[in-house]
Amino acid sequence: MIEEFIQWYENINKARAKDYYAPHKPITILYALVKAANDVRWIEFNKDREKLESIISEFTKYSTRPNCLQPLWRLTNDSKTMPFWTTQPSNIVLNSKGDIPTGSAKENNFKAGFSDEVYNKLKENKAHIHALIRYITEDNFPGSLHETLWELLGVFDLEVQAPPQETITTTVTKVKRDPKFPKLILSLYGNQCACCGLKINFKNNTALSMEAAHIKWKARGGDCNEHNGLALCPTHHYTFDRGIWTLNSDYRIELSDSILINRKNDNFFTPYIGESIGRFILNEELLPSVGNIEWHRKNILK
Structure with a gap:
């Protein structure tokens, strides 16, 4: 499952705003992984909005607070071929930009997270969660910022798990570390x-x-x-x-x-x-x- 997760992650449409790299979706996925490690099924808009938007704001160019509804909802569009992300309820009327209005999200207690199958598999082997957190973090941020991000996400409060036996690989070409x-x-x-x-x-x-x-x-x-x-x-x-x-x-x-x-x-x-x-x-x-x-x-x- 971990290889399939990486494949899904690699193919998501990374968020951009005015040509700036804005890691809204990767941070949202990291947030959901930490919740899964704590046996929590959903990111709930009414409960998690303030914290999630605060973390996204720390690592984006925006001068104004970001709207976490965008990655929470738009990750469903990245899951049409690989059903890794889902929302409840799924029948909220979208606005002209294709997003969920804030008022509707509040009224309907909107929540989002991994699909049942993915969530249950992550719970079965939480070492995979730690591996994925590291993978996604390294894919988006320099090493100097990892501890800050993990502290905000609550990674250091998780029970340490042994690394998975599988080796995480990807067909996507990345800049390799040069030891020199x-x-x-x-x-x-x-x-x-x-x-x-x-x-x-x-x-x-x-x-x-x-x-x-x-x-x-x-x-x-x-x-x-x-x-x-x-x-x-x-x-x-x-x-x-x-x-x-x-x-x-x-x-x-x-x-x-x-x-x-x-x-x-x-x-x-x-x-x-x-x-x-x-x-x-x-x-x-x-x-x-x-x-x-x-x-x-x-x-x-x-």
């Missing part, structure tokens, strides 16, 4: 944080606490090369992936307009606004591509 990428990027920036310049030497190890960040997320097709990487300390890596700061076309650091920060006492961001990451790179011919920077500004910057 971290060393390549850290060496390019002299083992210094491209934002703050932090460099730690401990027992002749100058790469300590430095991380290689993808500018265009690997999960979204970003390359593992010099033109798509930054050497960053953990703080600036996490905040870069959360969209708190970015780069402009001149490689200068910009802080999100959505972030409220006490600049008088801020030592993490304010001192570096307007500074160029080029001041640390050892080969200016290998500066990040403008296309990757534009992707980050368009999709990740809050």
Whole structure:
């Protein structure tokens, strides 16, 4: 069943809004998987709306709160050939956009989730649930954000299960991890944080606490090369992936307009606004591509 689940997931029509990648459906599926791990059959609009929309909002570009009814209902359209998702009641009158009106969802106690067969099979082997959570998370988000997402979803509260015997495979081509990428990027920036310049030497190890960040997320097709990487300390890596700061076309650091920060006492961001990451790179011919920077500004910057 786990292979069929992956096939269904790979073929869903991923949500997009104004050309931004918006992982409404993957997050909704993750939410349903966590519920299934807790032996809960449905995502109920009246009970789960606030929490689900809050999680989706954390990982999308929207400045306004998303409407979770869209993925809850539209996943049924992705299940016409493979009946993995269902809703109750199924006879609600849709609006002109093909979605369920909020008022109708409230009045009819609208709920959505996996089909009976899929839900029962997941309950029989909850190790599959953990494998699927990891698979879908890695398919959509960089590693720096996994713990934040899992904390919000409640993954860490689940009983740990042994991994399934089956190997999850897919025919869909994905960007593979390049084990050389971290060393390549850290060496390019002299083992210094491209934002703050932090460099730690401990027992002749100058790469300590430095991380290689993808500018265009690997999960979204970003390359593992010099033109798509930054050497960053953990703080600036996490905040870069959360969209708190970015780069402009001149490689200068910009802080999100959505972030409220006490600049008088801020030592993490304010001192570096307007500074160029080029001041640390050892080969200016290998500066990040403008296309990757534009992707980050368009999709990740809050």
